[in-house]
Amino acid sequence: MRSVIGNDDGNMKRSLIIGVMGGGTATAEDFAAAYELGRLIARQGWVLLNGGRNAGIMEASAKGANEHGGVTVGILPDENRHRASEYIAIPVITGMGSARNSINILSSDVVVVCPGGSGTLSETALALKHDRPLILFNFKAGYKLAESGKPGRAHYAETAEQVIKIIKALIRIDRCR
Numbered sequence: 001m002r003s004v005i006g007n008d009d010g011n012m013k014r015s016l017i018i019g020v021m022g023g024g025t026a027t028a029e030d031f032a033a034a035y036e037l038g039r040l041i042a043r044q045g046w047v048l049l050n051g052g053r054n055a056g057i058m059e060a061s062a063k064g065a066n067e068h069g070g071v072t073v074g075i076l077p078d079e080n081r082h083r084a085s086e087y088i089a090i091p092v093i094t095g096m097g098s099a100r101n102s103i104n105i106l107s108s109d110v111v112v113v114c115p116g117g118s119g120t121l122s123e124t125a126l127a128l129k130h131d132r133p134l135i136l137f138n139f140k141a142g143y144k145l146a147e148s149g150k151p152g153r154a155h156y157a158e159t160a161e162q163v164i165k166i167i168k169a170l171i172r173i174d175r176c177r
Contacts, residue, residue: 015045015046015047015071016044016046016047016109016110016167016171017046017047017049017073017107017108017109017110018041018046018047018048018049018108018109018110018112018167019049019050019104019105019107019108019109019110019111019112019123019132020034020037020038020041020048020049020050020057020058020061020112020114021050021051021057021104021105021111021112021113021114021116021120021123021124022034022050022056022057022058022061022113022114022115022116022120022139023056023057023114023115023116023117023119023120024051024053024055024056024057024058024116024119025055025056026056026057026060026114026115027115030056030057030060030114030115030138031056031057031059031060032060033114033137033138033159033160034056034057034060034061034064034114035060035061035063035064036064036160037061037064037112037114037137037160037163038060038061038062038063038064038065038066038068038070038072039064039065039067039068039070039160040064040160040161040163040164041061041064041065041070041164042064042065042066042068042069042070042071043068043070044164044167045070046070046167047070047071047072047073048061048062048065048070048071048072048073049072049073049074049075049104049107049108050062050072050073050074050075050104051074051075051076051077051100051104051119052073052074052075052076052084052085052088052091052092053074053076053077053083053084053085054083054084054085054086055083055085056116057114057115057116058074058085059085059087061114062074062085062087062088063085063087065087066087066088066089067087071089071090072085072087072088072089072090073088073089073090073091073092073107074088074090074091074092075092075094075100075103075104075107076091076092076093076094076100077094077095077096077097077098077100078093078094078095079093079095080093081093098119098122101119101122101123101126102126104123104126105123105126105127105130105132106126106130106132108127108132109132109133110132110133110134110135110167110170111123111124111127111132111133111134111135112135112137112163112167113127113134113135113136113137113139114137114138114139115138115139115140116139120139124136124139128154131153132153133153133155133167133170134153134154134155135154135155135156135157135163135166135167136154136155136156136157137157137158137160137163138157138158153170
């Protein structure tokens with residue numbers, strides 16, 4: 001059963017989309033953490049959306065979700081599928097280069113930022129600009145954005161389990177509004 005968001009009257013419901021952003025290169029530790037996050041997202045019945053490439057955090061999170069029955073969507077920067085991860089069920093070919101970062105963020109209900117470089121920083125800024133709930137998952141460059149007691153929608157997590165717990169809390173808050 002998929003977790004859904006929508007109206008309480010049961011008319012409009014859709015799967016929750018969790019954007020997992022991160023670099024095309026990853027340490028073994030970051031790869032394992034992203035894989036676990038993907039696995040847990042699939043276990044919740046949520047859709048995992050990422051940059052779709054066959055490298056780093058994108059590959060790891062998609063693999064974790066895909067291997068555990070999850071739906072994966074990849075927003076690819078290229079004009080063809082040659083760099084798409086084999087674990088992406090729904091590749092979206094944009095030909096937009098890094099402009100596709102806007103699609104990544106605007107299509108996500110919650111954004112999880114994993115370790116990465118300038119592209120990941122761009123996605124972090126876009127999430128803040130567009131007021132998307134933001135979870136920094138071991139992304140030290142953004143740690144100051146999520147200081148405890150600081151207002152806003154940025155949070156920091158050190159484990160995949162903490163990310164899932166924060167997402168569930170954010171969903172409850174949004175449903176109460």
